[in-house]
Amino acid sequence: MSEIYQVSPWYDTEEWNRVYNDIFGVTSTLTTKKNALDQLFIWKARCPSLPSGIEATISLLNIHIQDQGRHYDICNDHVLRLAYSSALMRFVNVMFDKETKKGLSLFQAADTFGIPEWIIDLRHNTAHSNIVPHIELLREASVISLDWLQKNYWDKHKSCISDYIVGSVHIETEIEKKITSLMNFCVSLSICSHPKCNIKNLAEITDIHLRESLVNDAKEVCEDLDFSNLKIISIDTLGNILNIQAKKILIDEASSSYVNRALLSNESAFISIEILKSLDYIGYTTDKPLNTEYVQCFTGLLSFLFTYDLLKDFVLELIKVTQSEHENSVKCKLAAKWVSVILKALKNNQQFMEKIYKADTDIMSKDEKELKSLYYHWYPNYKKRTLFLDLHKSIPREFTNINFIQPIISTYNPYLVLFIRDLLTLVRPQLSDSVKTKICKLAKVIASPEKFPVMSPKIYTSDDLDPANNLDSINESKHYEDVKIMEVQMESKNKVDKDGSKQKFGVWQLASKNASWATCPIGQLPWTQLTNEPMESQ
Structure with missing residues (x-):
């Protein structure tokens, strides 16, 4: 924001x-x-x-x-x-x-x-x-x-001075209210456009709550539309109304912030854990990718964001959710999975555009269905992709810049492992597979600190994730034996007070009381001074 x-x-x-x-x-x-x-x-x-x-x-x-x-x-x-x-x-x-x-x-x-x-x-x-x-x-x-x-x-x-209290109830401006209504309408329309629903008009929506929600959202966006006969109001008509209103409303400089706030609020269906649980009861708490049925509920919404150049900022806000220490862990994981889904869809567009560029093919004269058919022709192994965005458009250039994504992959985030490879795949010039693998392994190290004891003197790298080097397979007694040897070696280097007592502060000890600091040159310790020997006469 x-x-x-x-x-x-x-x-x-x-x-x-x-x-x-x-x-x-x-x-x-x-x-x-x-x-x-x-x-x-x-x-x-x-x-x-x-x-x-x-x-x-x-x-x-x-x-x-x-x-x-x-x-x-x-x-x-x-x-x-x-x-x-x-x-x-x-x-x-x-x-x-x-x-x-x-x-x-x-x-x-x-x-x-x-x-x-x-x-x-x-x-x-x-x-x-x-x-x-x-x-x-x-x-x-x-x-x-x-x-x-x-x-x-x-x-x-x-007459106009007032207090702004951090954390107080947010008061929406008029433009923000319009954008919030627009996004609520877009989400409802996206859910009703699910392929399995096969809904042609409002009257065919069997779920009463869903139908009322869509009608109410549509009324807020377009007050002139007559809803007395739901049979004559088609889903395609509502889609056209959505685009017309979007071109009028999404002109404010802060539009992107308002869109993100509306979609990621606790009341939004997009980030709702209840909807996820109802459509993916088994996998909603695991690291498994989002299932197709759930993703298709919001395909229309994500396509809308991509069309109006709002998707980049939305992905960045989702990543902020995954980095938040105050959010519910399930919500953070859901946000991370959505980032992965969106980045995979952007990858579709990227490789398609790169192929188009090499083949010197005119795509502006082809509709979306023809482009998707061409994509499957070139990439037959990707027919299981759950989300496709407008193949006429290129992806946000920022995601191809390693300097842009560097803060994202270097910030502590236990959910980074769920989408880091998808992010690295977009970088141009392409990173080598070995580099991507090492970065992903390091992300996994960060995401699982419980496997790497804080008190251990060892510095861990991605190589420690190798089963041959995994800490779980190392004999625990051998590990602590190495630590003990290290402590003994450090103690042997320390001076002992006259009374033989030692005060330890981590790896540090108090210096001897007999140390003559006043006579010690800068850069040396009293007990390490070299004996001054007369220089040989020349």
């Missing part, structure tokens, strides 16, 4: 409102303004680049508090006037910098936003004249500027 967040210097809305009330509230006093200024300085420490309105407020409020506090022992009249002048200059500059960049003068910008012209004159006199404005004039300008900031910055933000 791709969402944009902005870091704010205030802890929450309550803190922001407290500062506002301390400065501009009806009960505001010099003491509350001092408290507000202290809080503004805390915001400045948290976030050095504050909004222009807050920066200007700090400058004006700071000198206002100094003046009201009558700190003339450290701030005489001339210095006070200079401070006021500097604060007003900063206020004008930071608040109207964007306007002057557009080509407006400061006077034009001030007139547009309701700042008195004489305050701009004060700013110019301060910047370009040798005469510092009178203190009473500066005080009046400061009060007017703070009032302007209250109305044009603080009050406007007060």
Whole structure:
């Protein structure tokens, strides 16, 4: 998902409102303004680049508090006037910098936003004249500027500022609601398009819940469609409606994120463990591939994602599910199996396109049925493939780039073994079989840490998966005997304290108390220093 967040210097809305009330509230006093200024300085420490309105407020409020506090022992009249002048200059500059960049003068910008012209004159006199404005004039300008900031910055933000709580209920935007409805419709239509169902129109759907679900989803996507006679609404018609609406809705930059969120939510049928269990009761918890009957329920959905270039991001989100430590293990395994199925389907397209390129065959004039027939002609051994995508399209180029998939295969993931070979097969230039085999073996090592004790001194590689080297076949006593020998060898190298006692910290021991560290050169240990021998005279 791709969402944009902005870091704010205030802890929450309550803190922001407290500062506002301390400065501009009806009960505001010099003491509350001092408290507000202290809080503004805390915001400045948290976030050095504050909004222009807050920066200007700090400058004006700071000198206002100094003046009201009558700190003339450290701030005489001339210095006070200079401070006021500097604060007003900063206020004008930071608040109207964007306007002057557009080509407006400061006077034009001030007139547009309701700042008195004489305050701009004060700013110019301060910047370009040798005469510092009178203190009473500066005080009046400061009060007017703070009032302007209250109305044009603080009050406007007060009406819209709110807290964002991580983990709170997600509020869908209008476009996200449309995309969610579209994907629910696509999933329902995909299930009803299962080859074994042989459904021609809505009236032929015997399962009442499935029929109602499809009709409700279709109504949300297309409100103008009349559902009074279900016999005349065919599955093909609904498919056409799906594509028409998709071209209208899937135009937002965040469409891919919304699609993934809809399909991988707990309410989605695609990742539903209950549906998987009902169609594959025996194999749903094992490492066996997804069976054909189950995969065909979502063939239409995956074809839809591939057609609208949404499949790559969807596969990456499925991989994130497999990497999550907080997801149910069955759900992670289901996601990994789906990744394998999709990657195998992409492999179909890849090898078909490569064959087409070599044969110099025109495929644009052929329909999908003709292309699939041609594929089977070239690859008769692959007739058992359960999922075919649009053979007119090439696969996402990212999956052919070893640098792109490197983070995927190098991240700890116990379910990586279920799809890593399918991923490596897509890489171009092709990896050798030996390299792919070794990478797959390493993935298996990572996926089965229980077979490789953490306390063992041995560094394991893919060769340890070889039955001849498998730990299960190694005599356990021999293993611990080797460890014991290693410990004895390490102990023989350590110094013993005067009292003969040792304190062990893993493979480390305390140094001797007699060690003379002060006389030890950098890079040496006290007990390893070489004896200084006089050099032979030449």
